[in-house]
Amino acid sequence: MTVTSNSTAPPSGAPAEAPRERRGLFSRGLEALLTQRVALLVVLIVLLLIVMSILDAAGLLSGSFNSDYLAAALISAVPLAMLGLAQLMVILSGRGGIDLSVGSMVSLTGVVFGYAYGLWGWSLIAALILAVVVGGVCGAVNGVLVAYIGFPPLIATLATYYAYRSLALVVSDQKPVNSPVIRDFYSAAKSVEIPLVGGSLPLVPLGIFTFLIPTIVVVWLLLNKTTFGRRLYALGTNNVAATWSGINVNPNRLAVYVASGVISGLVAVVTVAQFASARPDAGTSGNGMALPAITIAVLGGVAITGGIGRVAGIVLSTLLIVWINASILLTLPGNDGTRFQLLALGAVLIFASLLNGLTKRIYGGI
């Protein structure tokens, strides 16, 4: 009877109406953790760091778990977080939005970039632009199929997953594209000092500054500071209502698939630098890149039904995944480590989605 006292609640109903203030600290904390995904992720990251530090102090790890190690592990955060952001935008757009083809687009644009930069002698900028354009075109095919022809995104991107993967392998004759220029390009993946704050901090992979942070900033600005972001949340929440509100839904939906392709193009360049060669299966070998990216998005609190999701969630969930993987490698060296990464990815995905479901049931939203 405290906050909304203007309602004329009859006396008999009053006792059962538990005022929010009277709830315990624990239950309020729990609600905050479950409804604020960012808070949960921060807590989980801190927990992981504490546990690993204790294991390190006890000498149970095969290497030392320190800030240098954590910083070096960020190299794998670059493609993961970028593709996680791509999935964020696509899933946000609703109507079953998902992009299974990101891995294939990385493979294909990587090969194209490899040819242009490594073999045709294009400048880095020109080759980068080409990769982005090719990625954008690949994404546009997905977008047209989904937005204008009405394909379920799962099916459209499954089809193009096959098609692009096949093209990448056929175009490159199943051989990695290699040349001295590309081998030298490995320097783009080296670790550097953080600018300004200088030498006391650990070295950080260069890709964080050249690719990841710009992408994060651009996507954050797009989603939070532009009308495009508003239109995206609107059509993801309710496509019909967006139409009736005067939003042209099709071009906006197309745009997110193009964005996903563009980001894939950038990731392709990052991957070429990391491998020092343009591998035609870079984005599709093993489980491919789509699954980890979708995992990151779901763990980051993106609702698979659209309309809900934030950039901060993606960034934090990437950190969590990357550092869990790095921790596993220290705890279980060798082949076992990479296998347990599979388990961790799967378990985290199931845990995250069950958590999303639970949160929705209890509090009616993420």
Add this chain to the structure above:
Amino acid sequence: MSAENGQAVVEPALRLELRDIVKSYGGVRAIRHADFAVRPGTVHALVGENGAGKSTLIKIIAGAERADAGSIAFNGETTTIASTADAIKLGVQTVYQEPQLFPELSVAENVFVGRELKRGLPIDWTAQADHMHDLLGTVGLPDRIATVPVGTLSIAEQQQVSIAKALAGEATVLILDEPSAILTDSEIDVLFAVIRRLTASGVAVIYISHRLDELFRIADVVTVMRDGRTITTEAIGDLSVRQIAELMVGGVLSESRPQQSAAGGEVVLELDRLSSVGRFADVSLTVRSGEIVGLYGLVGSGAGDIASVVYGIDRATSGRMLLSGQPVAIHSAAKARRLGIHLLPANRSAQGSFSFQSIAFNIIAGELKLLSKLPGWVTRRRERDIARKFIDRLAVKTPSQNQPLSAMSGGNAQKVVLARQLVKRPRLLVLVEPTQGVDVGAKEEIHRIISRLADEGTAVLVVTSDLGEVLRISDRILVVRSGEVAAEFRPDATQVEVLAAASGAETAGPSTTKESA
């Protein structure tokens, strides 16, 4: 004449009796205390404003929800209804407001879904076809419809299929949730005939409706709910429409009606022999600035389709549309809004609301350009200011503009969606069923807002199937029947005249337009 709740009076035993029902969702109390008893062979009306607890009570009877407390007795024996399957076992059949059907499946399959007639393991298609014949006859649908996929039927036909579906399961209690809302008059006649046949065979019918006047044609008993309580249960003959309405709102209805705005500005919208094949034909009309034109038509008349074409959602196939004298071609809602045509859609949840987004988000969603001087940019402060302005102006009851829309009552949510149409002042405002599913208080407020807009010079076109509404707020009434403008009336026309024009004079029987106010 207060509640009797049917305890001592025995006569025919109670088919269904609910006592001391309580139900909360999270912290919200949907039902504070409800007693409800239905006798076999009667039509028991359940009325109340939105949020009064009717739907929750129905869901408890149908097994879609479980009560937190209270008891349920069926034919005098205490029972529990834990699931829809339990309810169906007792013969409790429900026809929901939104037809709960399967668009890809045939009518026959829809009717028997969940209670297929079998011969051993496989379905007995012949027995189903025979039974179908009877059921379709009962609800007044032709036999050939049995094999048609439900997705291809009209909403009204789908509703009739829903009723057939409910009847396929040997109903003892039939719940009809706002069955008449989407039916034409002749379809309502068929519905009432079906209901009478059912009650004659001993079925207890629970009938929910917002159209109070029709209760007097069909109901025997009426229970009024307010604020999660059953307020009273009376024989229908002991009450008048006005008394029921007063019981619903819990006070005396204000006699004052919004002032009629004065007509007579420049012509804003002109439709010149506009047609859309299969929907409407040769519609000509004008709406002047400062004028409220009511487009009255029963569901299926084509009135709603005219609005969709004006707003660019659907296309006209011939004819012209002029805006302030200039011919315009509008292919999208975006274009319509650029030209200053705004529309409040009929189906709020499907077409109007971004449910889990904030009120501010919902208000600004139609005019994102206003969010910053920089094109394509968003300034939070501007969003907040605009939202607050309209929350105040439309008296939206909310603690903050950051509240999600899904947390609001029907009337408040409707005001938010209406606010979206007013953020930029429209030249022409089209309102489709502006007060459907809205409680009486909010309805009054929305009518006042519409009046005020017209007074300030906006041209307003109200498309509605609510007769009282169209007579109350329009300066001019156009009646749409079978896709054509059939008649025009001044606001001093009587309900009987307008209804007769809308339902077609030749079919309008003498009793169908009985007045009760």
Add this chain to the structure above:
Amino acid sequence: MSVDQHGASVPAARATARRVLPPPVTGQELVLVGVIALLWILLGIFTPAFLTAGSIRPLLVSVAPIALIGVGMTFIIITAGIDVSVGGAIMLCAVVTAKSLVDLDLALPLAIGLSIGLGLLLGLLNGVLIAYGRVHAIIITFGTANVFQFLALRVFGSSTVNGIPGTFDVFGRGEAGRTFGIPHSFLITVVIVAVAWWYLRHTSGGRNLFAIGGNAQAARLAGIAVQPRILAAYALTGALVGLAACFFIAAGTSTLDQAVGSGRELAVIAAVVIGGTSILGGRGSVIGTLLGAILVQTVTSGVTQIGWPSQLANLFVGLFIIIAVGTDLLRQRARKAS
């Protein structure tokens, strides 16, 4: 008032009984038969070796496991679900069964039982999480796919499984694996497809799957036990994965490598979608799935027989998905417009 004037008599109603039945074969299936026939003829013209038993038989052997799992996947997709964990599940079933054959020399029925039982268990796990955890199917099965793969890799150890005895030869490519020249695995698949077709068309259990996929909420209100039925669809798929894993072991040589099952989930989904089952639920057929699997495998084997790079096959699979779903979408749009 005027209630109705239904003039039809009871015999007339009987006449409609047959029409109340869902159609036995859809238009899309007939088109698929045509496309497959055309491809076979063209391939026969360009590479005469294609239309020989030596080429068709391996084709049918490769169709069998995809179509078999496709039956379960069709059930799942009809309920508007999906299972992308079948690749991992194949891997786990295959490696466990192969190891047991090597280490314990299990008899045939026991080995089949083990594989199916394990598959069923994995399917149940998916089903429970999806039906009762109320979590989106694609997300959960992405997760379980990883877990299954992890477990499978653990069982594999570091290498392949070698020296698998010929227990499964009865499903194999060899002489022991066929009757009247037709591979047993394909025959079994056809029988299961037929039973599934009858079940989906003629039983309430089957029809209710369509209702669940069409409108789960309405299905629940109609008293259908939605969750157990969804659970059953995933469990069935798991069991079929178990049987298909036996086919995979039999189709290979005496070794099993870690690539088994990899990417098969997408091949299965492609077959189901090309077969005309709507990914949105409520519509689908197992005959279409069988035809879809045959089409996909025809393209795969055709591409290499013509001498094109084998990787090109996936491009065609992608195009077939787009064409199959695209024509269906355009047809629906045309129907709505008229």
